[in-house]
Structure formats: structure tokens, C-alpha cells
Amino acid sequence: MENEKFAQIFLELASLLELAEDNPFKIRAYGKAAQSIESFSGSIEDIYKKGGLKALQEIPGVGQHIAEKIEEYILTNKVSAREKLLKQFPPKFLELLTIQGMGPKTAVMLRKKIGIDSVDKLAKAAKAGKLKGLAGMGEKKEQNILRGIELKEKSRGRFLLSEATDYAHALVEWLQKVKDIDKIMPAGSLRRGCETVGDLDILVTAKSSKKIMDHFVKFPEVAEVLAKGETKSSVVLKNGMQADIRVVPPASFGAAAHYFTGSKQHNIHLRELGVKKGLKVNEYGIFKGKNKIAGKTEEEMFKTFGFPFIPPELRENRGEWEAAQKNKLPKLIELKDIKGDLHIHSPATDGTDPIEKIAKVAKKLGYEYIAITDHTESTRVAGGLTEKEMLKHFEEIDKINSKIKGITILKGAEVDILPDGTLDYSNEVLKEMDIVLAAVHSRFKMPEKEMTDRICKALKNKYVKILTHPTGRLIGEREPYAVNLEKVLKVAADTGTHIELNANPHRLDLNDIYCHKAKELGVKVVIATDAHNADSLYLMYFGVITARRGWLEKKDVLNTLPLKNLLNLL
């Protein structure tokens, strides 16, 4: 069972307890546990099976009672506390909380007073004007609720990091037209490099904010203004994405940058440390009584508590504070460390740009090498080559290689792993290649054990050097196939095979958590774009930022090696 499932259960329990007006700290404890479980690397279910309740309680935020609930769910597929609350607050009623502006207090009040127990009923009542006049409800609240319901229908949830990045750039460019702006910086999950982004957070420093707010809500992509205040405004863009802006004085830049970058749990940790030391931490600075003692830079924020700078990608409360305390933060990989791209398709199969053009862009990126790795026979939809065609294709690459100066083109292929775990090319052909990639492109719905065995068998082929897009997921479009990645990584460690972090923003596969796991197990990661045209080589950025989220350093990534060392290793 996925960790996410457990996380959802505790998030739901937190909502249910809110409705029941239970102890707010208890509610927060459930929320905290949910977050901790979701980002836990390793399977919660395995932890329980190996170490029981005691092992579960090793997870931060999980104590006796939550551990017992996890146990109950594993054994009976139910949590009785949740079942009991769900009787009182059925799922349809719970859905009210997903509407912007509707919180537990309002939901409970509306049900008590006029029997509203679903979004449908709420919409009808609001349209009929039956809400105004109730406690704390007026004309505007009624309209806001209707708007919230509409917004929910339009909203697309989370967005790919790449899409959010594009909008953030456009918004920053728009804001730069205002005079008197000191700094503009996208913060939030975008700055942390999360694979999906819920909304854009833009931080601005300036002495006065009125003009900035006026200009912000006039951004041409704005569909609706949710709130507009003196220092903080929120809008919904035409694509359904929410964008928030916050203006603070220049002297508070560091504190605000830290605060608006998050994550929430990371921030709370710092504030709790503050409380223990008698300091108050907020978005304006660190305060001792009324005196501000830090806040101009992020470095200062960390230094005040004796920590080195923690890069944004690590701020998930996944051990970065402990590592910082011991001065054991990783020196994260950077884009400039990448020496080449090892997964590229050419027009020989489903790529669109000639190899010469790809090589030219790669040179511009400062690469020493690229690998052309086209599809093999079984991936017919992508025009996979037969062995004979592939060998002919290699002759073409040789010719281009001899013509082009300043970069080396490696010959390879993305070979299909057949359902029985064998490859669709013979070893005689594989040994002609500089680099062999292997991938699953068919029969995604195999049971976990079969899929795991299938992939592990392929890794044991001595010619296979890299497993590409290890789970086959497409973010928001296709679930990963059922595979025991931990087992795959262990086999990769044994066989000296490398694992791809596919940099395409739709894939980012391996994800951050398993990158970390790979590092722990001593498996080197290859960050590659899987480019089907020259422009896609620029997607390397998304791979690198994901690798940084997985705590990877230069030495953990294969394609940071200079050509000579790479060839030796292969």
C-alpha cells in the first residue's frame, strides 16, 4: 500500500476532527503526521511488517495512537475512529471544506441552521439567497461562496513545475514595469522545485506597495481577483492557477524569502526553535522582544540559530534541520556540473531534429558528449529500429561524429525490456554500442512482483548500463506501474547499473524521494532529458532541480563525469 494512502487518511481525520471541534493541537498533530508519512522514504507497510508498532513510532510525528491506527488500517482496511466520524460527517458533507472560503465553522453552522450537507445543496441555497441573514453571513459572503463553488469546478488542481515556471517568469516580467521595486522573487513550491505547483507565490520588496498591488491585479492573464490588500493580494489566472503576491520592506527580504519559500513544516520547525530560545520568527524578521535581530538575508535567518544556509530544495522538514545542525548538508549538484546528455532520440525513430542540430545546442550548453539513443524494434509506435537498421544508423552517427568538432556523440539505444525480462536486441548488437539504455514500454499493468522481476532480470544483462524512466509515470496523466523500486535499486547496486532521473517535466522519474534512496544504496543516477528535439535539451534544469530535492551531489550523478572517466566506467 502506498504511503500516500495513509497520509490521506490522516489528513481526512484532521478535517473530520476540525468539524467535530476537537482540540486544535490534536488536529495539527494529525496533519503533521500525514505530511511526515507522505514524505517518508520507504514503505510504511514494510516498516510495520518488519518492526511493528515500535518501528512506526520512529517516524517523526507518529506516536502510539497514530501508529495503532496505521496498524488497524493495515490489518482491517479500516480505522474505527474515522468510520465513527464519517457517520457524523459523511463524505459529501466533507466536500464542503474543499470550497475556498468555506471552513469547518461555516459548514457546521449551515448544516445546523438550514440542513446543508452537500455542495449541490449549498449552491442552490446560495443562489436562492437563503444564506444571508444567518449568523455572520451577509450578501458578500453568499456571493463569495458561489464564486468558490465555480472556482472549484474550474480549478485544475496542481500544475507541472514547467508550466508554473513559465507563468512565474511572465508575471515577474509584468511586475518589473512598476517603478520603485527593489527585488522580485518567485517563492513557494516553485522555488523549492516541487514536481507540481499548486499556486504561484511572488515575493516583492519595496518601500511602498499600493502601485504594485494595482499593477498586479491588472496582469493580462488574471481571470479573477480573490483578495487585494495593502501588502498581500491573490488572483486566479485564466488557466485556473492561483497567484499570490506579498510585498515587504527591503530590510525584511531574507525573513520573507524564507517564510514564503516554505515548506510550511520547515517553517514551523524554525519558529518552534525560536519559541524555545525566546525569539519570535515571522516574515519580517527574527525578534528578541521588540528588537529585530535578523531578517535582511536568508543566510542571516539561518545563522541566527547557528545553521548554515539550507538550499530551498531541501526545505521539506525531511531531515535538513538535523543535517544542518551537524554541518552535514549535502553540497547539491548544479546545472553547470552536467557534462552531457545520455538519452536523446533522433529522426531515425521519433526524434524531430537532425543530430547535427542537437550537437550544436549541446555544445552551446557546454557539454562534452551526448548519446543518441533511439528506440528498438518492439516500440513500433515510435518507429523502433531492427538490429540491422540500428547498425546502419550507427554508421551515420560515426560519419557525423567525424565531422563535428568539440563534442563526442556516443552510440546507444533505448532497448525494450520485454514482458519476460529479456531484451529485444541480441548481445551481439548490444556490445557494439557505447551505451545501452533499457526501458519498459509495454504491458504496464503487470502485477508488482512480475514487473519487478522483469526489470531486475534486464538489469542483470551485463550490457545494460542505465534503466530509463524507472516507473513509467506521467505526472497527473498516468500512474507509475506497480514495481518494487527499492528492490530494483538494490539489484542496480549489485549489478553496477545506473538509474535515470528523466528530466522531462511530465516524468521526473525517478522522483526526489527515490533519488535519495538511490544515493543511500550507492546507485549512481543519470540525469537525462529523453529529448525528441534540440530545444528539449534545456529540460535538464528540471532534472537537476529534482536531483537537488533528492539530496544528490555531483559525485552521485554519472553524467557529471568528463568523457574519459565516463567511458572508463561504462
Place this chain on the structure above:
DNA sequence: GCCGTTTTCGGCCCGACTGTTTTCAGTCG
């Protein structure tokens, strides 16, 4: 409900915006 080199009991992060209020509750991030 969790957690602890100031605690095994008594704490638990902090502030902005909105709308409906006569001083603040609810919601959000």
C-alpha cells in the same frame, strides 16, 4: 495527539485579508 540536554506534564507558529462586527471570528497560507 506528539514531544522533551530547560519538561513524562504542559506546552504546541504567526500574520494578512475579508466581512460583519462595534472589537473580532473565520479562513488561508
